[in-house]
Amino acid sequence: MSSSVVPVAVVGAAGRMGATTCAAVEEADGLELVARIDAGDDVGAAVRDSGALVAVDFTVPAVTEANVHAILDAGAHAVVGTTGWDEASRSRVVEHLDRLNAGREDGLGVLIAPNFGLSAVLAMTFAAKAARYFESAEVVELHHPNKVDAPSGTARHTAAAIAAARADAGLAPSPDATESGWEARGADVDGVRVHAVRLRGLVAHEEILFGNVGEQLTIRQDSFDRASFMPGVLLAVREVVGRPGLTVGLEHVLDLT
Amino acid sequence: MSSSVVPVAVVGAAGRMGATTCAAVEEADGLELVARIDAGDDVGAAVRDSGALVAVDFTVPAVTEANVHAILDAGAHAVVGTTGWDEASRSRVVEHLDRLNAGREDGLGVLIAPNFGLSAVLAMTFAAKAARYFESAEVVELHHPNKVDAPSGTARHTAAAIAAARADAGLAPSPDATESGWEARGADVDGVRVHAVRLRGLVAHEEILFGNVGEQLTIRQDSFDRASFMPGVLLAVREVVGRPGLTVGLEHVLDLT
């Protein structure tokens, strides 16, 4: 193995996202798939034996935290796409990283991303940056009709980021003279209205609308296929190596300067 | 006055829509503005004295029905853009027309249109026609934030027409697995979800979304200015002359064959 190739292990390799990740790593320049790890395997031993520099976890909420600690103890960086991380579980990873990285310049990193879709992450990031410059802001998310929750986590997250940016800038609430028919006005997420459309044929889409007198800015992202997450996963694998400590959100490894 | 020019009176000529109509009639080929009638005027006498063949009513719900009866008694056709017409008031106009038109081949006509926007009327009409061919349908309306009711009358009307077409075709309800977060799923109009967005800078807009496996049809209309209603008003003025009896809805005078 040449020194410029990063050996990568995938935990949850038999799952849909895991399998797609294995395929993407195998095709990627500069990355080499060295282990496919699944339920029943000893994650720590498997990572260590494979010589992986980075391990990607696409498993389930019940095991992802334990996997990350095992990956770190095995000396590898971790990229995590599994959901279910709360404040407490993140704190325990930070403590573990602090312990391992103490006195090291080039310590281990963990990157947890709720969303690896570049278009979704960019849309959210741009929406947060634009928010302070518009009088009105609303979010419409559109998904396939098998989705059980509304609005989507991405839309909630986007609306919360918009609300926080508006608050920071001292903006008043978006103007709204509605007196009747509030049920048509969507969910209220920190004061930002979020609408959920469910339509056969769609996959996962988000549209963020900003308005001032005489102008509108619309940011829309469409995810048609889970293949669309792979550029983000590969970027995370490449970037986690030089980024010791915990990073939450793919937006922090994007170069948006 | 040449026989090919239609003399037109405008009732409510000092109001915003009335004034815009006066200007549009004055500029239109084949039409001549012969009377500007307002509150305080005797509508019947004014229409009769002007020699108007068609009178356009843009007044207020409280007086529009009386105006129409006066216009008919003065021997003119009526085009009505004022809202507030219910089943009973429409029936009284039908009776009046039946009485006046009995035994005449080329009787008087009344055209009541809740919306003179061609793009809005076409969008609604096409949506109703398309509805039977799609598994899913939802409506999003977007307006300026000073609007007090939600969803808009146009969106309600569109959703009801879609629902009726789906019922006629024996379609099942649009699929929807939502278990939580119903407040983000919009208002339920006869089983069709309707979402209302309020944004500074917008005027009046409607987007109708249809979905099947692997495909989507979207019909959108934007009204930026009340000037956009004038082509529809002029079309109604021209068409009402050859159309005895009551017609409700501009779509009935459009040639969509």
Add this chain to the structure above:
Amino acid sequence: MSSSVVPVAVVGAAGRMGATTCAAVEEADGLELVARIDAGDDVGAAVRDSGALVAVDFTVPAVTEANVHAILDAGAHAVVGTTGWDEASRSRVVEHLDRLNAGREDGLGVLIAPNFGLSAVLAMTFAAKAARYFESAEVVELHHPNKVDAPSGTARHTAAAIAAARADAGLAPSPDATESGWEARGADVDGVRVHAVRLRGLVAHEEILFGNVGEQLTIRQDSFDRASFMPGVLLAVREVVGRPGLTVGLEHVLDLT
């Protein structure tokens, strides 16, 4: 076989569209797949032996006309999705049908459809109907970047239909003050500007834009997957039986009244 079930043969059953059609027929209520016919088979004999009432042809331009004549001689109706039909080949089918159907009330039918996507056909049909009511009209089609021709056949067809409707209504050309930069103004199809966007991640999409003073109407259709053509193919199979003679275009079997 019950009298209410239509036996269907698929010619070109091993191709992508043919195979998708076979699967769709097998799952459809009221239809039964009775033959999968491919290159090398005697189409006429295979259709006759199968007892098919309708045969669907998804083959190649070089053989589709011969296939249709063989299907008709075998006593079956034909639904054709293969491209490459010109005026002359259509005339020969009409002559054949006239000969076969002479003196019969319930003769054979052939339905040739360049596009079975309901959203695409509806978009085109609505665009043609709307065209006479707007001062400006343009078409934007968006496809995957592997497409070799521009603009798409669907977009050309749509623009030509818009142009014809405008001409019928006596409309002047869409206003356009462009003095420099014509290369950005798209292709001219009978006076209607057509723009072609090529973007990784897209499949086949079309957006038709109409504008008047103060208003806009937009009709957009998205095809994400060839599965989206199946509702149109099944509709054609069901409708061709009661429709003797040649029909070109799925729009003629849609109920748009």
Add this chain to the structure above:
Amino acid sequence: MSSSVVPVAVVGAAGRMGATTCAAVEEADGLELVARIDAGDDVGAAVRDSGALVAVDFTVPAVTEANVHAILDAGAHAVVGTTGWDEASRSRVVEHLDRLNAGREDGLGVLIAPNFGLSAVLAMTFAAKAARYFESAEVVELHHPNKVDAPSGTARHTAAAIAAARADAGLAPSPDATESGWEARGADVDGVRVHAVRLRGLVAHEEILFGNVGEQLTIRQDSFDRASFMPGVLLAVREVVGRPGLTVGLEHVLDLT
């Protein structure tokens, strides 16, 4: 005048943009309109006599450079919305500023902005940032049909910024298999395709499309009215005071971190 209120002069006060600016300054918190200056006036003397801290220039290309030098000599900062600045004219302003500001910590500033629309500037800025993350990128601009040039300056600028970002990131050209019909593929601006739509009823709009396998990001901005430029003009007036030297582009005074 309280020390916290900024006195503002408007040069070209009788023009459309100038008059709108005067009205906006008069209504703005913290700003005071102290001079309306027009053709025939001595700009330098008028600015000096008014005590303006900032002068806004909305004039014509032939006089804007001379106006800026006069404003600087009168001791005021300048905000410039007039077009027609080339490399040489900008250099002369830089030299003038260097001379005036030498040895001063809090020197004079000039802000030249080709576009004061926040939505337009944000769309361009976000597009440039997103560009490196997508395989495909195209630009569609849509304007009223009285526009004489195509594509718009904003669209050219956006495409050039996308092209530069793609080059920096080492991206290959956007994939494009087009073999015929290039006239539908838009103008080529540094390798990025730009399409220009002209439609009655529109004002000024831009849509930037990015695509990867399985995903799309769309950034769209709509300018309906020149009132939409005022938030950007007022922001420029407030920000130029603390920003010595020449700044080109409103994006540099936006807080997008």
